[in-house]
Amino acid sequence: MKVVVCTKQTPSTTAVFSIKNGIVSWDDPGGKPNVVNPWDEYAIEEGIRLKENHGASDVIALAIGGEESKEALKTALAMGCTGAILVSDDAFAGSDAVGSARIWAAAINKIGDAKIVIFGKLTIDDNMGVAAMMTARKLGWTPLTFVSAIKSISADSITVERLLDDGKETVTAPLPVVISVVKEINEPRYPSFMGIRKANRAEIPVWKAADLSVNGGTGAAASKVDWSHIFAIPPRVGSVEMIEGDSIAEQVKILVDKLFEEKVI
Amino acid sequence: MLDFSLTDEQQSAALMVRQFVEQEVAPTIKEYDRRQEMNPAVLPRMAELGILGINIPVRYGGQGFDYVTLGLVCEELERCDSTLRVVMSVHMGLNSMGVLQWGTEEQKQRFLVPQARGEKYAAFCLTEPGAGSDVASIRSTAKKDGDSYIINGEKMWISLATKAHHFLWFAKTNPDTGSAGITAFMVTADLPGVTSGDIHGKLGVRAGSTGWVNCQDVRVPAANRIGEEGEGFKIAMSCLDNGRYTVAAGATGLIRASLEASLKYAQQRHTFGQPIASYQLVQQKLAYMQQWYDNARLLYLRAGWMKNQGLRNTRETSMAKWYATDHSFQAANEAIQIHGAYGYSDEYDVERYLRNSRGAIIYEGTSEIHQLMQAGYLLGTRQDKPLRCELPAYDPDFWQEEM
Ligand SMILES: Cc1cc2nc3c(=O)[nH]c(=O)nc-3n(C[C@H](O)[C@H](O)[C@H](O)COP(=O)(O)OP(=O)(O)OC[C@H]3O[C@@H](n4cnc5c(N)ncnc54)[C@H](O)[C@@H]3O)c2cc1C
Ligand SMILES: Cc1cc2nc3c(=O)[nH]c(=O)nc-3n(C[C@H](O)[C@H](O)[C@H](O)COP(=O)(O)OP(=O)(O)OC[C@H]3O[C@@H](n4cnc5c(N)ncnc54)[C@H](O)[C@@H]3O)c2cc1C
Numbered sequence: 001m002k003v004v005v006c007t008k009q010t011p012s013t014t015a016v017f018s019i020k021n022g023i024v025s026w027d028d029p030g031g032k033p034n035v036v037n038p039w040d041e042y043a044i045e046e047g048i049r050l051k052e053n054h055g056a057s058d059v060i061a062l063a064i065g066g067e068e069s070k071e072a073l074k075t076a077l078a079m080g081c082t083g084a085i086l087v088s089d090d091a092f093a094g095s096d097a098v099g100s101a102r103i104w105a106a107a108i109n110k111i112g113d114a115k116i117v118i119f120g121k122l123t124i125d126d127n128m129g130v131a132a133m134m135t136a137r138k139l140g141w142t143p144l145t146f147v148s149a150i151k152s153i154s155a156d157s158i159t160v161e162r163l164l165d166d167g168k169e170t171v172t173a174p175l176p177v178v179i180s181v182v183k184e185i186n187e188p189r190y191p192s193f194m195g196i197r198k199a200n201r202a203e204i205p206v207w208k209a210a211d212l213s214v215n216g217g218t219g220a221a222a223s224k225v226d227w228s229h230i231f232a233i234p235p236r237v238g239s240v241e242m243i244e245g246d247s248i249a250e251q252v253k254i255l256v257d258k259l260f261e262e263k264v265i
Numbered sequence: 266m267l268d269f270s271l272t273d274e275q276q277s278a279a280l281m282v283r284q285f286v287e288q289e290v291a292p293t294i295k296e297y298d299r300r301q302e303m304n305p306a307v308l309p310r311m312a313e314l315g316i317l318g319i320n321i322p323v324r325y326g327g328q329g330f331d332y333v334t335l336g337l338v339c340e341e342l343e344r345c346d347s348t349l350r351v352v353m354s355v356h357m358g359l360n361s362m363g364v365l366q367w368g369t370e371e372q373k374q375r376f377l378v379p380q381a382r383g384e385k386y387a388a389f390c391l392t393e394p395g396a397g398s399d400v401a402s403i404r405s406t407a408k409k410d411g412d413s414y415i416i417n418g419e420k421m422w423i424s425l426a427t428k429a430h431h432f433l434w435f436a437k438t439n440p441d442t443g444s445a446g447i448t449a450f451m452v453t454a455d456l457p458g459v460t461s462g463d464i465h466g467k468l469g470v471r472a473g474s475t476g477w478v479n480c481q482d483v484r485v486p487a488a489n490r491i492g493e494e495g496e497g498f499k500i501a502m503s504c505l506d507n508g509r510y511t512v513a514a515g516a517t518g519l520i521r522a523s524l525e526a527s528l529k530y531a532q533q534r535h536t537f538g539q540p541i542a543s544y545q546l547v548q549q550k551l552a553y554m555q556q557w558y559d560n561a562r563l564l565y566l567r568a569g570w571m572k573n574q575g576l577r578n579t580r581e582t583s584m585a586k587w588y589a590t591d592h593s594f595q596a597a598n599e600a601i602q603i604h605g606a607y608g609y610s611d612e613y614d615v616e617r618y619l620r621n622s623r624g625a626i627i628y629e630g631t632s633e634i635h636q637l638m639q640a641g642y643l644l645g646t647r648q649d650k651p652l653r654c655e656l657p658a659y660d661p662d663f664w665q666e667e668m
Pocket of ligand 1: 388422470628
């Protein structure tokens with residue numbers, strides 16, 4: 001059983017988002033390099049666990065992006081993925097979510113034989129959270145989103161727990177599936193030292209547009225999403241009030257009264 | 266050829282350690298420091314992640330990285346808390362690397378392999394209640410008795426005293442002489458007659474274990490003798506070349522921690538309607554901290570590079586240790602100054618940095634001892650002679666080969 005984990009290189013969580021003259025910048029005061037999209041770490045971890053606990057033969061990390069995305073793939077390899085592939089072509093630059101889903105689907109088809117594809121819940125840079133669903137649609141597979149646990153896997157089906165706004169739901173679907181995972185699913189491991197060394201030696205293959213049979217339009221020209229007007233939402237202004245009281249119980253009582261007053265509870 | 270670049274491997278290893286300390290140690294370090302206890306998860310996690318064997322060859326249970334990576338790892342550890350780096354100084358620098366350098370193949374299998382895997386923790390027992398800087402005056406004795414030695418003595422100020430399984434113990438096999446009578450032994454904590462305890466009320470490294478270890482008529486197999494009889498002083502000094510390297514790298518991390526905290530605070534704190542970072546007197550402090558950091562880092566990386574090359578680095582390591590520890594104290598002191606009264610309280614980390622920085626100016630050679638050493642080299646009264654066993658140069662093929 002092959003597993004494909006789709007990942008993206010993103011700014012780190014400490015980066016500060018700003019826009020100047022319509023150009024987005026992610027300055028990082030901590031000077032941290034770009035990282036694997038934090039949500040994807042859960043996806044990578046789950047992929048590796050499928051190998052460790054459910055006999056997956058290969059766990060392949062897949063990324064679409066520039067050469068720099070190899071860093072994210074190296075992290076995936078250092079954590080324990082068995083292989084990594086970068087899809088990179090100028091023709092793909094500026095793809096919108098649907099265009100990207102077409103590329104994901106084509107790459108997954110080229111890998112062949114995959115039974116489970118895993119995405120993180122969303123990426124922290126564009127925050128759309130649609131990649132798993134759209135890719136499933138393009139592949140014609142079942143999407144299972146917001147997965148918080150993989151309960152069981154048989155030769156032809158998978159049972160997962162999904163974390164929804166109003167509770168949890170256990171569902172079974174025939175394989176192959178595309179799943180997106182939430183952070184409740186696991187605790188991602190750090191890259192291991194041995195993994196780091198192997199990852200830095202690994203030759204990561206780069207697939208170009210010509211290597212894939214992408215079905216439908218990709219790249220900026222085919223993008224239906226218009227990025228012509230980008231602006232930052234003004235920060236929310238609030239005020240902080242320290243609650244004084246002789247005991248914790250008294251402070252809590254004052255807090256509860258206030259929350260009632262403000263109709264929060 | 267001069268090359269200041271680090272490899273991707275070295276940088277990724279440092280980043281991994283940074284992630285570990287930020288996620289697993291930083292959130293609770295203040296609490297353990299206040300309670301004067303070591304977080305019980307720290308050693309097992311450092312073992313599990315491979316940190317305790319980072320630069321030991323894979324064939325001896327380690328991770329196969331080079332000596333420079335050891336330095337980078339120590340910098341990241343001490344940027345969070347000095348106690349983590351102290352672990353590396355004694356377990357790796359002062360003990361494991363000593364076995365790598367001086368141990369027989371059989372001793373490497375018996376001691377180094379479990380230490381590098383983190384199954385056993387290792388410590389270094391040189392200092393005694395009556396002898397610190399003056400190593401030649403130690404009183405502990407080892408008397409040959411058939412196939413064993415009977416060891417007696419008391420060691421003081423021993424890091425990991427109550428945690429370690431393996432003590433590299435220095436005793437006199439010939440009590441009538443000075444340094445030439447000292448011999449090194451691996452004393453295991455399970456031997457009858459070995460007792461230990463922690464010291465409380467220390468100024469710093471409160472989230473670590475520092476204590477005493479006693480040997481009363483402890484029968485140690487002769488197979489546990491490291492090196493020859495009378496070679497103990499040389500062994501201790503070459504272990505210190507490695508321990509001091511980790512201290513230097515760690516102190517560099519402490520400078521960075523002080524600088525990072527100061528930079529953040531100086532941009533947030535306002536006086537007279539301006540962030541204090543806008544005042545030249547504050548800027549000067551920040552600029553000095555950066556200077557100290559750059560210098561300390563260059564000095565330890567040079568020593569690490571020399572180790573990789575297999576070059577003797579006693580003088581360079583001593584310089585790095587002296588400079589980095591003195592300036593980590595100054596940096597922490599300035600960081601407190603920038604934080605004003607808040608820096609004086611344990612609400613912020615900088616007071617802990619100051620307390621933690623202080624010990625490193627005393628252990629592994631006081632600053633005065635390092636000054637004497639530097640002057641000795643200058644005046645020609647001190648010279649490094651070749652050793653019977655040198656620290657092996659880093660050979661990636663040998664280090665990384667999986668057996
Ligand atoms: C937190 C901590 C952890 C430690 N961990 C270990 C450990 O794991 N293993 C271990 O063996 N030891 C350890 N030590 C002990 C440490 O190595 C000694 O404290 C150190 O060597 C100094 O010895 P001393 O304290 O006896 O001071 P002394 O040697 O008594 O020195 C006192 C003062 O006199 C000065 N002085 C001494 N001789 C001269 C001279 N010739 N010229 C000028 N000045 C001189 C010194 O610089 C110092 O200022 C630790 C110490 C501390 C504080
Ligand atoms: C133990 C203790 C006891 C105290 N007791 C009392 C007390 O009894 N009564 C009382 O009223 N206060 C007391 N204080 C408070 C003390 O007076 C203040 O901490 C002090 O005035 C500094 O103010 P601050 O801490 O707000 O630092 P800040 O004023 O915020 O200064 C922070 C840093 O910025 C620097 N800085 C600020 N402005 C400039 C500038 N223009 N140019 C260059 N550098 C600048 C400062 O030198 C400092 O390094 C006490 C403090 C301590 C630590």
